[in-house]
Each structure stands twice: as structure tokens, then as C-alpha cells.
Amino acid sequence: MMRLTKVELRRLFSRRLTTVALLGALAVTGLMLFGAFTEAKPLSAPEQAAQQAQFDQAKKDWAVNGDQQIQSCLDAQAEQQKLDPKANFGCNQMEPNLANWGKPVAKFNQMMPNILLAGSYLLAFVAFLVGAGFVAAEFSSGSMANWLTFEPRRLRVYVSKLGAAGLGLIPVAVAVLGLLTAGSWLIVDHLASTAGTTAKVWGDLALMGGRAVALAVAAAMAGAAMGVLLRHTAAVLGIAVGYLVLVEGVFGQAFQGARPWLLQLNFNAWLQHGATYFAQTCKTDAQGNYNCQGVEKVLSFGHGSAYLGLLVVLTVGLAALVFRRRDVS
């Protein structure tokens, strides 16, 4: 069993698709670091001067027209308060403030969770693709039959293939996430602020990274299972992309209520230990007016992990059953 898994690991890393996918992941990692760089980069001296000039101009305008602007704001607010007594237009905050000009200083502890989240999406996709191609290629090339004449115990073969796909992705995921974290730290430390990165922040980041690695492993195994079911890499990819566009995209937009059952939100809930989302709740009020309100809702970590776990277990289990019984030719 261990031996078979070792052989499969060797095969996994000899495959061109694996190499290409890893290079692709590396390239995207580079792009993400570039993104971090542009976010952390302070304004250059000419940009800053331009901002200062704009601010000075606004300040001058304010000296002339400020009172009038406040007055018209208050009038509009009073008008609105007839309908809604709680209306607040923030008329006392209209004076130009230099802090709103220019660019706030980037903070590592605020940037990093988002970068990790994006990195995990990337890893999950790469893992799924690599896992699917790894197994599907064997069916489409016909070499599975040959392999089974050397090891006819189907369940072992299946477990070794999924195991290799999952295990093989661990170092890849660790490397990509490590690169992202180290790279972002260096960039932000150099250009902006890493203050406030306490031990607790690092702990949270480490936990999130761990969950991202687990997600990549699960995605690789789910991909491999889909490869067993569909037998062609292109078919797996087609279904995956079709699902993402139609179900997660179109359907998800049309039926907001379905969002807790879509992958993306569950990914977020798993990775960020709970995720918030906005849902419209509409009702008819006492006056018979129909109105809708965006309400912030939380999808719990438990929901995310249970749901994703169930999906993986179902896919992997179904593929195991199919593979055990299938005629291979």
C-alpha cells in the first residue's frame, strides 16, 4: 500500500500537467505578491504633492462655500426626517480632512488574511486540476488496464491514487502559502507597516494556512475521484467550469437564499472560521409598502466544514464504488 502510493507519487511528479500546473501556481503567486506590492507601496513624492494641492484647493473652496454646503445638507436631512426620523446625512463631517486624501498606510495584519484567502482558492483549483488529470489520463490512455494486471486489488489501487494526489499537494500548498506569507511580510515590512502583528495574529494566520492546506488536499482527492468517474480530464474541467459559472455564478446571483449551499461561501467559512454575507430580506410593512433590506448573515465554521466534508466524502465514496465494479478495457 505504502509502496503503491510511493509509485503513484513518483508518477504524479513526473507528469507534465503537474509541472505546468505548479509553474502556473508559481506565476499566480508572483502576481499576487505584485498585488501586495502595489497595495503596500506609499505614494511617490509627486503623487503626494498632487494630493496636497488638491487638498489645499478643497480647503479654499470650503472657506468660501462651506457654510452654505452645510446648510443645504441640513435642509435635505430635515426633509428626509419627516419620513424617517432617524435619517442622518452626516452634515457635520463635510469639512475636508487631510486623512481622507492620499493613501492610508497598509497593515500586514489586515492584508494577509485576504492574500491567504486568494492563495487558497488558487491552490484548491490547481489541486483539483492536478488530481483529476492524474487519474483521468490513465483511463483515457488505457494504461489503467495494464496497471491492473500488475495490481488487481482495485481498492488498493484507488486509495493509492487518491492518497498520492492528496499527499503530493501538501508540499506544494505549504510552499505556495509560505512564499505568499514571507513575500508579503517582506514587502509590507519594507514599504508599509507590520506593526500590530501579534502572536495571536500569527496564530490565526497559521491556522488559516493549515486549513488552506487541508482544503487543497481535499480538492486534489475530489479531483482524482472525479477523474475516476468521468475518465477524461477535459470532461472534469468542463463540468467544474460549467458548475462554477452556472451554479455558483448565475444561479447564486439569482437565488441569494441558495448561497449557504454554494462552494464559495463554504470555502470562506472554512478558511476564515466563519463567513459573513449579505442577504436581502423583503417584507411588506404596516403601510403596505414592500421593501427590502440587506441583512448581514453569518455562515458558521461548522456549517462550512461539515458541508465541504460531506461533499468530499460523497464524491470519493461514489468513485470508489464505481471503480470497484467498473469494467476496465
Added chain:
Amino acid sequence: MTTPAPRHLQPSPSTSELAISTRGLRKTYRNRKGRHVAVAGLDLDVPLGGVHGFLGPNGSGKTTTIRMLLGLIRADAGTMSIFDREVPQHLPEVVGRVGAIVESPKFFPAFSGRKNLQLLAEAIDCPRSIVDQVLEQSGLGGRGKDKYKTYSLGMKQRLAIAATLLKEPDLLIFDEPTNGLDPAGIREIRNTMRSLGEQGKTVLVSSHILDEVEQVADTVSIIGHGRLLASGRVADVIGDQTATSLRVGVADPVTAQRILTDGGLLVRLDGGLLVVEGFSDGAEITRRLAAHDLFVNELIPVRADLESVFLELTADEGLETAGAAR
């Protein structure tokens, strides 16, 4: 539909002398167009040691049978055993002694031949050094580092044979191994099979070409429409089934035909040559014609081909109607 009893030309060997045995083996393929019986109650016995030909026309169920033996597809009914172990239940115990090529060889196209073999060798835990050894043995030594997809058909076959030798098997199953090979390649594979047989290994070679099997096999089974039609020693099965005939060239074929027909032979004219059916004694023909001052200038023994053997067998067994009713 009753299964006619196949003609066993030698007494059934006891099980311990068998490398492969199947009883009542059945496989029905189901697809959109309906059901298709590929193997219909096959009783196949392959004796231990030597080369056993597995003959049948296209679509008679040879590959299907081999796949079932190797656990690649499920049988609908019947029992199979390899080296007295029931398969597929006990296949893992015997698979290490069985090397097989099913239909065209299939490996990972983007890996080199050598890499493909290394992966297989590692999977069954045999020393890596054996890989170069079998590559050399199968005449692929120089091309081992090239990608499999760049191989010619003959090289693919060689690699497949090399792969079966990784296990040092006692039973080799070759499904139409000479498909697509040139005469030199065919002869080489034939020699490989012969020498394996002489080493005491059992070789099961399927083919739809009678000649090929006849040259290499010690024993043979003939199947048609998924069931056994005949089995036994090659000479017995093929020799008995169809009397060979002679093609005779003489200056005056019409007179010669009259003379031979008067002598009680079945003779017909075929494009200037006489065909003497069911008679293979060339000397006798020469003698009779010479007695009438007719001299033979050409005398070609006509070998029975699989088609005629097969047609005769199916006619005997009344199987053609069964086949048509399918």
C-alpha cells in the same frame, strides 16, 4: 438454447495439470442498442506448460475472455481458475505469476518506455536492475529513454512483452501479439513464445490467424460466438477438421480432371489449375497422371485456413443458426 458439447480430442486433463480453466463463462455487454452476448458459456482448458493457441474469428470473444480472466471485466456467470486458484476472487495470489498483453499495448504516452517499466517494477517490488535487463532482452535497449508515444507499433509490442517479463511469469497471456508487426517482428515474437514454452512456461496466445497459431502452438482451442468448438493438440484439431486439398497444374487439365474423377477423386477446375478436394497425397496424383502420359508441372498443397475449419466446425455443431438468431 442448448450448448452443444464441444469436441475434445484428448481426454480432459485433471485440474492440477491446467494453467487456466473456465466453466460456463458468460459475458453479456449491454449498450443502448441492447444486449450482446460476447461469451456464451465458455469451457476453456489450457494445459500447464507449452504454447496454447486461442483461436477464433473476429468478435468471437477472445479478448473478452482474457479480460475476464485478468479481472478487468466482470463475468456474468461461470467460474474461472488460474493455477487452480479461483479468479477473480484469488487473483491477487496468482497475478504475480501471470504476464499479460491485452489487445494493443497501452502505457503512459508521455513517459519513456523505461520509466513506464520502472513504475511497474516498483509497483510489484522487483529490483530496478531488472528493467534494463528486460529492455535489453526485448531489443529495446537503445530506445528505452524515448517517449512511449514516439514508438512504432512494433516497439510498443516489444515494450509490452518486456513488461510481462518483469514478473518472471509462469503464465503469459498474449492477445494477438503480432498485430501490425512486419514479418521479422512476427518471427521474433513467435520465437519468444516458443522459447518461453520450451522453458516450461505456459503461453496462451490468441489469434484469428490459423497459420500463426499452427506454427507455434502445441495445443489449441477454437471458439466461435463465445463458446468452445474444439480443443486439443494442434495436429488433431486442424488436421481432423478439414481435409487438405491439392492444386495441380498440368498441360491438359480437362483430360486430367476426367482421369482423376474416374479414379474416384473429387476434382474441380479452378482457373487452369485442378483442385483435388480432400486429398493430400501428391505422389499418388503424379503417378496416376503419369500413367496417362500427363505430367504434373505444379503441385501445391492447400492448407486448411481458419475460416474453413471454423465453417466446418460451426456447420457440424449447428451453431450457425444459433449465431444468426442472436
